[in-house]
Amino acid sequence: MSAREEILAAVRGALREADRTEAPVPRGYRTVTPPDVVDLFAERVVDYRASLTRCTAAELPDAVRAALGPARKVLVPDGFPIEVAGSADSAELDTFDAVVTTAALGIATTGTLVLDHGPGQGRRALSLVPDVHVCVLRQDRIVPGVPQAVAALDPARPQTWISGPSATSDIELTRVEGVHGPRTLHVIVVAD
Amino acid sequence: MPAFPEAARKALADTQLRRNLAHATGTIRAKREAVVGEVAEWEELRLAGAAIKDNTLRRLDEHLLTLEASLQARGATVHWARDAAEACEIVARIAHGHGIDEVVKVKSMATQEIGLNEALAAHGVTAWETDLAELIVQLGDDLPSHILVPAIHRNRAEIREVFRRGMADAGRPAPPGLSDEPAELAAAARLHLREKFLRARMAVSGANFAVAESGTLVVVESEGNGRMCLTLPEVLVSVVGIEKVVPTFADLDVFLQLLPRSSTGERMNPYTSTWSGVTPGDGPQEMHVVLLDNGRTRALADEVGRQALRCIRCSACLNVCPVYERTGGHAYGSVYPGPIGAILNPLLKGVGVDEQTDSLPYASTLCGACFEACPVRIDIPEVLVHLRAKVVDAHREGVPKPEAVAMKSAAWLLSDARRLGLAERGLGVANRALTRFGRRVLPGGRRALGRLPWPGSLWTNARDLPAPPRESFRAWWRKGGRP
Numbered sequence: 001m002s003a004r005e006e007i008l009a010a011v012r013g014a015l016r017e018a019d020r021t022e023a024p025v026p027r028g029y030r031t032v033t034p035p036d037v038v039d040l041f042a043e044r045v046v047d048y049r050a051s052l053t054r055c056t057a058a059e060l061p062d063a064v065r066a067a068l069g070p071a072r073k074v075l076v077p078d079g080f081p082i083e084v085a086g087s088a089d090s091a092e093l094d095t096f097d098a099v100v101t102t103a104a105l106g107i108a109t110t111g112t113l114v115l116d117h118g119p120g121q122g123r124r125a126l127s128l129v130p131d132v133h134v135c136v137l138r139q140d141r142i143v144p145g146v147p148q149a150v151a152a153l154d155p156a157r158p159q160t161w162i163s164g165p166s167a168t169s170d171i172e173l174t175r176v177e178g179v180h181g182p183r184t185l186h187v188i189v190v191a192d
Numbered sequence: 193m194p195a196f197p198e199a200a201r202k203a204l205a206d207t208q209l210r211r212n213l214a215h216a217t218g219t220i221r222a223k224r225e226a227v228v229g230e231v232a233e234w235e236e237l238r239l240a241g242a243a244i245k246d247n248t249l250r251r252l253d254e255h256l257l258t259l260e261a262s263l264q265a266r267g268a269t270v271h272w273a274r275d276a277a278e279a280c281e282i283v284a285r286i287a288h289g290h291g292i293d294e295v296v297k298v299k300s301m302a303t304q305e306i307g308l309n310e311a312l313a314a315h316g317v318t319a320w321e322t323d324l325a326e327l328i329v330q331l332g333d334d335l336p337s338h339i340l341v342p343a344i345h346r347n348r349a350e351i352r353e354v355f356r357r358g359m360a361d362a363g364r365p366a367p368p369g370l371s372d373e374p375a376e377l378a379a380a381a382r383l384h385l386r387e388k389f390l391r392a393r394m395a396v397s398g399a400n401f402a403v404a405e406s407g408t409l410v411v412v413e414s415e416g417n418g419r420m421c422l423t424l425p426e427v428l429v430s431v432v433g434i435e436k437v438v439p440t441f442a443d444l445d446v447f448l449q450l451l452p453r454s455s456t457g458e459r460m461n462p463y464t465s466t467w468s469g470v471t472p473g474d475g476p477q478e479m480h481v482v483l484l485d486n487g488r489t490r491a492l493a494d495e496v497g498r499q500a501l502r503c504i505r506c507s508a509c510l511n512v513c514p515v516y517e518r519t520g521g522h523a524y525g526s527v528y529p530g531p532i533g534a535i536l537n538p539l540l541k542g543v544g545v546d547e548q549t550d551s552l553p554y555a556s557t558l559c560g561a562c563f564e565a566c567p568v569r570i571d572i573p574e575v576l577v578h579l580r581a582k583v584v585d586a587h588r589e590g591v592p593k594p595e596a597v598a599m600k601s602a603a604w605l606l607s608d609a610r611r612l613g614l615a616e617r618g619l620g621v622a623n624r625a626l627t628r629f630g631r632r633v634l635p636g637g638r639r640a641l642g643r644l645p646w647p648g649s650l651w652t653n654a655r656d657l658p659a660p661p662r663e664s665f666r667a668w669w670r671k672g673g674r675p
Contacts (some may be wrong), residue, residue, distance in 0.1 A: 002272070003271075003272040003273060003274045003278060004272040006274055007256075007272055007274060007434065007483070007485045007489065008253050008256065008257075010485065010489035010490075010492075010493075011252050011253045011256070011434070011489055011492060012253050013489075013493065014489050014490075014492035014493035015250060015251075015252070015253070015492065017495070018250050018495075019250070020250050020251055022247050022250075023243045023246060023247055024243065025240050025243040025244055025247070026236050026239050026240050026243070027240065028233065028236055029233040029236050029237055029240065029445075029446075029449075030445065032232070032233050044459065048462075094386070094390060107460070109459065110459040110460035111459065111460070112460045117471075117474060123423070123473065123474035123475070124419065124422075124423040124465070124474055124475055125419075125423045125424060125474075125475075128416055128419045128420065128423065145449075146445050146448050146449050146460075147445040147449075149445075150441065150442060150444050150445040150448070151442060151445070153441075155403065155405075155406035155408045155441040155466070155468055156266075156406065156468055157468075157471075158465070158466065158467045158468070158471050158474060158475065159464075159465070159466040159467075160419065160463065160464070160465055161448075161460070161463065161464035161465075161466075162462065162463060163458075163459070163460040163461065163462050163463075164462050165462070166414070166415055166416040166462055166463070167414050167415070167462050168324045168325075168378055168414055168415045169341070169414070169456065170323075170324040170325035170328070170341055170343060171324070171343075171348055171351055171374040171377055171378070172212075172215070172216070172347055172348055172374065173215075173216055173219045173220065173341070174374040176374050176375045176378040178378070178382070179324055179378050179381065179382055179414075179415035179416060179417065180322075180382060180385065180386070180389070180415050180416035180417045180419075180420055181415065181416025181419060181462070181463065182416075
């Protein structure tokens with residue numbers, strides 16, 4: 001018997017006596033929503049030691065320039081909403097100082113950005129290897145919590161959920177930012 | 193591996209270890225409590241998590257077939273492995289097929305459980321751990337002692353030594369003059385590992401969840417090493433226990449709330465990656481998923497123990513356990529330590545197979561803190577008691593164990609009022625003797641003996657024996673109930 005057949009047979013054997021009726025799953029948590037999701041998102045992002053700017057669409061070019069600071073080599077994926085000097089992609093990601101992307105959505109209760117790597121976001125490695133990540137999110141893309149985010153996302157697309165800069169607490173539980181991912185995360189929330 | 197009591201005695205004597213552990217578990221406990229307290233619907237989330245997992249386990253065969261079909265439809269190759277050897281063999285074969293002799297690894301309990309690194313080494317393939325704590329463990333030639341923070345037993349000075357001694361042999365050496373500041377140590381690891389990420393052609397991961405309906409795998413992490421492994425190499429192999437399946441993508445809304453808060457005490461972990469098969473132009477273009485049994489169907493067959501397969505490996509039960517806090521993870525002799533390890537190991541391996549596994553259901557005070565902390569409501573104390581009974585049953589034949597003899601004599605004594613009365617009179621005498629000779633004083637002023645002669649020493653080596661009361665309840669009652 002193949003491993004597949006044997007494991008499936010063992011599963012069926014183990015469940016021979018089991019009651020297979022589905023127990024109800026309580027789903028009330030899906031309707032819980034906090035007030036002022038944009039403010040809450042901003043507060044939680046900062047709590048993760050990311051920096052945050054709120055601006056209007058007209059102010060966005062200046063906000064991006066300010067967030068990039070001294071970075072000289074910048075990755076800007078195709079489809080990014082404003083003109084920023086940089087390359088769209090590269091095999092040599094390690095030589096870039098910073099990357100600018102958009103995001104699919106933001107989650108208020110957890111201060112999380114979700115990238116689904118559509119236009120303006122680039123492939124997954126782009127927002128990982130450079131040391132600075134500037135992420136631009138439209139205010140109307142902020143959802144209250146994890147349930148609303150999961151409901152809005154397409155499982156067929158690869159996703160990267162980002163909450164603050166890369167971090168570790170492996171040494172005496174002291175939090176250190178930037179182990180392998182970007183050491184600096186700058187979030188720009190653009191008003192509608 | 194020695195049985196738990198023996199290993200625990202050694203751990204208890206290590207004051208540095210106890211200090212490191214008390215600090216670490218205390219810190220995570222407080223963080224977890226704070227972020228769990230923020231969520232008003234926490235209890236409902238726990239109930240939902242338990243119900244989803246139970247429903248899935250009860251129809252596991254159907255969900256596994258759905259998962260297989262959706263993974264294949266998304267361009268992944270699915271393998272099935274009955275045990276550790278078979279799983280390791282599959283991973284080695286994939287590496288050899290591409291002429292690859294080194295792989296990078298995302299921290300994964302399943303690959304530790306099957307001893308993948310050692311097995312790959314035997315096949316001439318070097319496996320590099322890329323999680324900072326796993327790197328500390330690997331370079332120090334050590335074993336992990338905690339599910340979430342495998343190097344929890346090491347302090348910063350010890351870690352600096354591990355890096356200074358071990359990094360050069362494994363690649364880029366530690367920078368000269370490396371201090372023991374956590375930020376500097378992390379920076380050294382960043383440089384050391386980046387070389388490996390950028391050159392690796394194959395990565396091995398586990399998965400926190402596998403969504404049957406969409407063929408989505410999920411990896412939850414903090415450092416970005418997971419993202420490096422999942423996106424930079426050409427070939428990705430994920431070893432996934434068959435209990436990791438959840439039916440729909442929407443079900444993740446429960447677990448992505450329960451896991452980070454229970455595990456690291458954060459609202460959300462820094463990075464979560466999800467992928468459903470191959471994405472053209474992004475990430476590895478060849479993907480394999482190894483569906484692993486390795487005792488899980490044995491655990492599934494145990495009606496009481498089955499609930500342990502709900503476990504999402506958050507490690508909350510370790511951090512609240514009074515036994516784990518004092519002995520640490522190595523005493524459990526397994527990659528799954530603490531309360532969950534005490535039930536998972538006998539369930540996966542079976543009882544009556546070896547002394548070490550049989551000792552684990554006793555490594556508990558049954559205080560119930562683990563059940564309170566468990567995000568998927570695994571009733572660990574219930575399973576512990578159930579497994580103790582199974583361990584006793586497994587030893588019914590042959591020479592009886594000392595506990596069995598003690599229990600038999602206790603049954604003889606307690607089943608007859610006259611015998612009990614006589615024994616109680618004896619206790620008064622014992623009290624007078626112990627009060628004179630017992631040197632220890634327990635909280636509350638009661639005297640205790642620290643050491644009995646053999647075979648009583650088997651008990652008192654690890655415990656104090658409190659002096660029996662001066663008179664029995666029945667004697668006191670006959671006197672009219674006056675002290």
